[in-house]
Amino acid sequence: MKEESNKDLIQVMDPDGRIVDKSALKAIKESDMLEMYRLMNFTRLWNSKALSLQRQGRMGTLASVRGQEASNVGMGLALGPEDWFCPSFREYGAMFARGIRPEELYRYWGGDERGARPLEGSRVMPVCITVGSHLLHAAGIAWGAKIRGERIAVMSSSGDGSTSQGDFHEALNFAGVFKLPVVFAIQNNHWAISVPVEKQTASETLAEKACAYGIRGARVDGNDIIAVYSTVKKLLDVARSDYRPALVELVTYRMDDHTTADDASRYRTKEMLAPWQGKDPIDRLRKYLSAEHGWDDQKEKGLIEELTAEVEQCVKEYEGAPHPPPEQIFEHTYAELPWHLREEREELLQQVGDAEK
Numbered sequence: 221m222k223e224e225s226n227k228d229l230i231q232v233m234d235p236d237g238r239i240v241d242k243s244a245l246k247a248i249k250e251s252d253m254l255e256m257y258r259l260m261n262f263t264r265l266w267n268s269k270a271l272s273l274q275r276q277g278r279m280g281t282l283a284s285v286r287g288q289e290a291s292n293v294g295m296g297l298a299l300g301p302e303d304w305f306c307p308s309f310r311e312y313g314a315m316f317a318r319g320i321r322p323e324e325l326y327r328y329w330g331g332d333e334r335g336a337r338p339l340e341g342s343r344v345m346p347v348c349i350t351v352g353s354h355l356l357h358a359a360g361i362a363w364g365a366k367i368r369g370e371r372i373a374v375m376s377s378s379g380d381g382s383t384s385q386g387d388f389h390e391a392l393n394f395a396g397v398f399k400l401p402v403v404f405a406i407q408n409n410h411w412a413i414s415v416p417v418e419k420q421t422a423s424e425t426l427a428e429k430a431c432a433y434g435i436r437g438a439r440v441d442g443n444d445i446i447a448v449y450s451t452v453k454k455l456l457d458v459a460r461s462d463y464r465p466a467l468v469e470l471v472t473y474r475m476d477d478h479t480t481a482d483d484a485s486r487y488r489t490k491e492m493l494a495p496w497q498g499k500d501p502i503d504r505l506r507k508y509l510s511a512e513h514g515w516d517d518q519k520e521k522g523l524i525e526e527l528t529a530e531v532e533q534c535v536k537e538y539e540g541a542p543h544p545p546p547e548q549i550f551e552h553t554y555a556e557l558p559w560h561l562r563e564e565r566e567e568l569l570q571q572v573g574d575a576e577k
């Protein structure tokens with residue numbers, strides 16, 4: 221196991237919730253921190269409920285975000301109201317921060333195409349499963365905005381594995397050459413399914429890859445929400461005002477299996493996981509809030525009860541809605557269905573009709 225690199229790591233709060241860089245706190249109000257804490261907790265509860273629904277056959281395959289809540293929520297809150305966000309598939313917290321309704325994401329992972337519709341006005345692209353492809357979408361949106369003279373920024377989020385895709389190189393190169401208002405965030409959670417990050421790249425850090433494209437790079441403790449929020453916000457501000465693209469590496473860890481279809485114990489030992497158990501992003505902010513902002517057990521209990529009820533309400537809305545018609549699986553790929561899919565569709569409709577008789 222390679223030793224974790226601390227090279228150029230930006231940190232505001234250490235794993236015990238102690239502030240190591242006071243300057244970053246100036247621009248953050250207490251209410252902002254409470255919102256960060258609320259959203260991270262909501263994301264974790266939403267996620268664990270989804271995992272449990274999956275185990276009961278009430279949800280499809282799901283990618284757990286446990287451990288990455290600070291990277292998620294920090295990114296989402298850092299975006300400006302007019303900015304665009306291009307997520308991959310492990311960004312629930314960022315999407316919630318952007319106003320995406322959590323029951324819609326249950327719908328998406330439950331296999332209902334209607335859950336993939338972005339919320340009107342949210343400027344969030346649909347979930348992108350194809351690793352790395354949406355970095356090009358982000359560069360394209362940013363290019364369009366620049367041509368139109370709009371002062372907005374675009375951010376993509378993808379994993380360490382995406383940095384080995386050609387799309388990553390093309391997007392960063394294009395952004396550098398055309399000076400696009402785009403920030404590429406990489407959630408380095410140390411794994412791409414069973415491939416560890418040291419087999420993904422020979423570079424010491426992912427952030428230093430920015431250098432090759434002539435864009436700015438930053439490396440942040442991705443379990444420190446204040447560092448994530450303040451660094452990403454600064455990068456977005458400069459992208460927006462000066463058309464300067466950036467690559468930001470958020471160093472975090474995937475605490476669960478890759479998805480519910482995976483079993484990480486086949487390739488990851490307990491010893492690998494252990495150092496990250498003491499770096500939990502939610503515990504860290506709670507320790508800080510308790511020490512400096514009067515957070516206590518009673519407030520904690522109240523918040524968890526309130527958020528648990530919100531999650532239960534989401535489950536009700538997800539499961540209570542009428543099911544989509546089965547022929548929906550043929551929609552949204554072809555403007556005109558090819559003959560073999562038309563035949564399959566007819567066959568399915570026939571079966572559904574027979575079953576209903």
Ligand SMILES: Cc1ncc(C[n+]2csc(CCOP(=O)(O)OP(=O)(O)O)c2C)c(N)n1
Nearest residue numbers: 310349350351379380381382409411412413
């Ligand atoms: C182009 C492409 N190749 C392969 C896959 C299968 N696949 C899904 S997730 C994944 C690993 C992604 O790892 P990473 O980018 O680090 O993101 P993480 O899952 O860790 O969030 C792979 C190989 C895919 N979805 N798209």
Ligand SMILES: [Mg+2]
Nearest residue numbers: 379380411412
């Ligand atoms: Mg990864």
